[in-house]
Amino acid sequence: MDATPAEFFYRLPAPASGLRPGAHRGQGGDGGLEFRGHADWLRAPDARRLDLRATLRDPFQRWQVRLHSPPRAQTVWLVADVSGSMAFGAPRPKLALLADFASSLAWSAWRTGDPFGCVACDDRVREDLLWPPAHQAGRALELGARLHALQPVGHGSRALAQAAAVTGRGRALLFLASDFHVPLEELRGWLSAFAAHWVVPVVLWDQREFEPGGRAGLLPLVDAESGERRLLWWRPALRARWAQAAHERREALKAVFAQARLRPLFIEERFDADAVTRYFVQG
Structure with missing residues (x-):
């Protein structure tokens, strides 16, 4: 058997829990491209990701920061x-x-x-x-x-x-x-x-x-x-x-x-x- 094996696509039923970078939607972390929600400034003090619209909608008038997850690998x-x-x-x-x-x-x-x-x-x-x-x-x-x-x-x-x-x-x-x-x-x-x-x-x-x-x-x-x-x-x-x-x-x-x-x-x-x-x- 020396031919390249056939390749197929698979996906996970939930965000990947691995630590190394990969191709699956991840959970936790920051610096990625996939938006996963907001957090207030005290939890995620990152001025680069301030979301003014979300801040104006917050009933407690807290500064809101966008959270993103990097793609992860999964065993x-x-x-x-x-x-x-x-x-x-x-x-x-x-x-x-x-x-x-x-x-x-x-x-x-x-x-x-x-x-x-x-x-x-x-x-x-x-x-x-x-x-x-x-x-x-x-x-x-x-x-x-x-x-x-x-x-x-x-x-x-x-x-x-x-x-x-x-x-x-x-x-x-x-x-x-x-x-x-x-x-x-x-x-x-x-x-x-x-x-x-x-x-x-x-x-x-x-x-x-x-x-x-x-x-x-x-x-x-x-x-x-x-x-x-x-x-x-x-x-x-x-x-x-x-x-x-x-x-x-x-x-x-x-x-x-x-x-x-x-x-x-x-x-x-x-x-x-x-x-x-x-x-x-x-x-």
């Missing part, structure tokens, strides 16, 4: 599920979708001026994919290459909530990427663990998970998490039940995310950077 995290089920998919596994998204996210964060960090988990936090936040252009290509070459070794994603200890309590824009094939109660635990951050759930799915190909007859299946193999008598009635189960699972995930005031981003079959931009623009 961006990717918390990724790299468990066994992420190896499923044809012709490209879900890990390839994750790699494309991760590379694009790291590149977009660098272009925006935000520090980017990554932590990946299966049954444990993966030390080989643990990167503290930094502003480095080379991370995009390297992360994409590592994920493309990754061979999952853990069956489950039980350690995902432990990533909260890595991301810390300082607020960040956090992309939680997984297929979310876990019990809903476990998913609620994940969301609770990352409650300090602005979370964007990224749901990576493959159509064949819910619509296996082939005609009626015996269909060999492999559980991507446990590796268990079994034969299934594939028939039209079962196909309809699987399609209904897929719809119900999607709606159940949406409901859990809605309870946490989150809106999921579904990425299925292929990664489209423009679709990610539309997610933020239309949200």
Whole structure:
């Protein structure tokens, strides 16, 4: 993977809380271009920003000073599920979708001026994919290459909530990427663990998970998490039940995310950077 990753636009749901200069609307500070309100002279004694009209409107006849916020940078995290089920998919596994998204996210964060960090988990936090936040252009290509070459070794994603200890309590824009094939109660635990951050759930799915190909007859299946193999008598009635189960699972995930005031981003079959931009623009 040597091409420049696709770039997408993202925005924060509230003013950035970072300290370093950046591209997002900030909170606090002075000397910026974005007007955020007025303060009386005793709180902000800056003659350059005196506002005569606001002073005349003040019922207490206090000198009013305009306050402006400088643009700030905001830390961006990717918390990724790299468990066994992420190896499923044809012709490209879900890990390839994750790699494309991760590379694009790291590149977009660098272009925006935000520090980017990554932590990946299966049954444990993966030390080989643990990167503290930094502003480095080379991370995009390297992360994409590592994920493309990754061979999952853990069956489950039980350690995902432990990533909260890595991301810390300082607020960040956090992309939680997984297929979310876990019990809903476990998913609620994940969301609770990352409650300090602005979370964007990224749901990576493959159509064949819910619509296996082939005609009626015996269909060999492999559980991507446990590796268990079994034969299934594939028939039209079962196909309809699987399609209904897929719809119900999607709606159940949406409901859990809605309870946490989150809106999921579904990425299925292929990664489209423009679709990610539309997610933020239309949200």
